Amino acid sequence: MMTQVSSDPKKVGFISLGCPKALVDSERILTQLRAEGYQIAPTYDEADTVIVNTCGFITPAVEESLSAIGEALEATGKVIVTGCLGERPETIMERHPKVSAVTGSQDVDGVMRAVRELIPPDQNPFTSLIPLGPTGIKLTPRHYAYLKVAEGCNHTCSFCIIPKLRGLQVSRDAGEVLYEAFRLVAAGTKELMVIAQDTSAYGVDLRYRESEFQGGQVRAHLVDLATKLGEMGVWVRMHYVYPYPHVDRIVELMAQGKILPYLDVPLQHASPKILKSMRRPGAGKQLDTIRRWREICPELVIRSTFIVGFPGETEEDFQLLLDFLEEARLDRVGAFTYSEVEEADATHFEGLVPEEVKQERLARLMELQQRISLEKQRAKIGSVIEVIIDDYNEEPGQLIGRSKGDAPGIDGSVFCVHGELAEGVGRALPAGSVKIGDIVRVLVEDADEYDLYGEVLEVVPWRPNVPLIGALSHAH
Numbered sequence: 259m260m261t262q263v264s265s266d267p268k269k270v271g272f273i274s275l276g277c278p279k280a281l282v283d284s285e286r287i288l289t290q291l292r293a294e295g296y297q298i299a300p301t302y303d304e305a306d307t308v309i310v311n312t313c314g315f316i317t318p319a320v321e322e323s324l325s326a327i328g329e330a331l332e333a334t335g336k337v338i339v340t341g342c343l344g345e346r347p348e349t350i351m352e353r354h355p356k357v358s359a360v361t362g363s364q365d366v367d368g369v370m371r372a373v374r375e376l377i378p379p380d381q382n383p384f385t386s387l388i389p390l391g392p393t394g395i396k397l398t399p400r401h402y403a404y405l406k407v408a409e410g411c412n413h414t415c416s417f418c419i420i421p422k423l424r425g426l427q428v429s430r431d432a433g434e435v436l437y438e439a440f441r442l443v444a445a446g447t448k449e450l451m452v453i454a455q456d457t458s459a460y461g462v463d464l465r466y467r468e469s470e471f472q473g474g475q476v477r478a479h480l481v482d483l484a485t486k487l488g489e490m491g492v493w494v495r496m497h498y499v500y501p502y503p504h505v506d507r508i509v510e511l512m513a514q515g516k517i518l519p520y521l522d523v524p525l526q527h528a529s530p531k532i533l534k535s536m537r538r539p540g541a542g543k544q545l546d547t548i549r550r551w552r553e554i555c556p557e558l559v560i561r562s563t564f565i566v567g568f569p570g571e572t573e574e575d576f577q578l579l580l581d582f583l584e585e586a587r588l589d590r591v592g593a594f595t596y597s598e599v600e601e602a603d604a605t606h607f608e609g610l611v612p613e614e615v616k617q618e619r620l621a622r623l624m625e626l627q628q629r630i631s632l633e634k635q636r637a638k639i640g641s642v643i644e645v646i647i648d649d650y651n652e653e654p655g656q657l658i659g660r661s662k663g664d665a666p667g668i669d670g671s672v673f674c675v676h677g678e679l680a681e682g683v684g685r686a687l688p689a690g691s692v693k694i695g696d697i698v699r700v701l702v703e704d705a706d707e708y709d710l711y712g713e714v715l716e717v718v719p720w721r722p723n724v725p726l727i728g729a730l731s732h733a734h
């Protein structure tokens with residue numbers, strides 16, 4: 259006998275603001291929502307309630323979050339706020355008293371409780387047991403994923419409130435991280451981006467304790483974790499790496515081809531005085547560190563971010579930063595003007611730099627770095643590089659991808675076409691023969707400050723080692 263079931267699943271809208279770390283939290287919440295039978299609404303019109311995952315890092319991000327909350331409230335009347343800004347409910351309630359619930363970052367349970375209260379779940383087992391992929395719901399395309407290894411931070415950088423918002427660092431056991439990576443790779447992920455507030459401090463809070471993975475024991479230490487991830491045969495990319503001495507060993511893994519030769523290391527400044535006032539490490543040692551890394555791994559791509567116009571920054575300090583950039587010739591640079599963050603210690607610092615001076619310094623820094631970037635990018639013309647395809651371009655036969663030196667969302671792209679090839683270089687691939695997520699070899703033909711342009715030579719066969727990992731770890 260067939261049972262008639264009424265099927266009217268509740269729909270939840272979702273707005274995810276902020277950094278990749280917040281994106282990982284969003285994925286966890288979405289996975290749980292689907293597991294409990296809720297559907298995800300693509301528009302406000304269809305949503306019974308809206309969850310806003312906020313960012314509270316700097317003042318413009320707070321404003322962006324508050325206006326997203328206002329917009330969602332106006333459209334649906336039922337809004338649940340989570341994420342970084344959720345750690346400061348008074349800021350939210352002051353502006354938007356009609357918000358239904360506020361939870362802090364990483365509080366998937368709190369968000370789910372609020373959703374269930376606001377719109378009780380559909381009890382229909384046919385809709386509440388929606389099959390999920392082995393890794394839950396991912397907001398990133400299937401071929402890359404963020405792997406969050408820790409939450410919180412043990413530093414006290416004077417411009418940052420993350421430690422106040424998210425607390426001291428709490429790391430995940432290495433086994434847990436590795437099993438997640440294993441499932442992701444088994445499900446088709448080809449690139450893993452390792453993230454935390456301070457990735458190189460991973461495991462400090464656990465005293466690097468061991469945990470089980472594939473029948474063996476792995477220490478919660480970045481070197482051990484990166485080694486194991488490298489064995490999976492996928493692209494492994496390191497983000498937010500603080501320049502501790504043990505990073506040399508991570509760079510050795512890069513030189514051995516185990517993980518991508520890419521290091522995202524936020525240096526923030528180069529003037530010893532400003533670094534001290536920011537409470538950042540490495541004053542006076544940054545150039546030596548970079549030289550050493552490049553000696554270990556000459557093809558290393560270094561990405562960094564800098565703040566200009568920090569309180570007390572004189573023209574002399576700024577010149578030190580420019581001199582450093584000229585010497586260091588970093589591959590990718592992000593720069594921001596200093597922006598006050600409520601509750602950050604630097605907010606009380608003297609020597610505020612006027613806005614127009616900040617902007618002028620930012621423009622000078624970017625001009626210098628663009629020249630360096632262009633030189634470095636042009637040096638790649640004529641070489642053959644591996645590129646992971648993220649998307650199709652508008653024109654048929656055109657593809658958009660990234661090299662091993664480009665992280666999604668923050669670095670440049672490689673625009674490539676199928677076509678006639680120079681004699682002896684390879685064979686032309688017919689248009690349509692490359693899919694999103696494929697890794698291809700590309701002949702670089704042109705370059706600008708950020709992007710490369712070239713022709714696809716061939717598709718690189720994809721052979722992750724995941725099925726072999728058990729055998730490998732049992733072998734010793």
Ligand code: SF4
Pocket residue numbers: 411412413414415418419420421455456
């Ligand atoms: S390392 Fe500094 S900037 Fe980064 S999260 Fe920690 S306190 Fe903030």
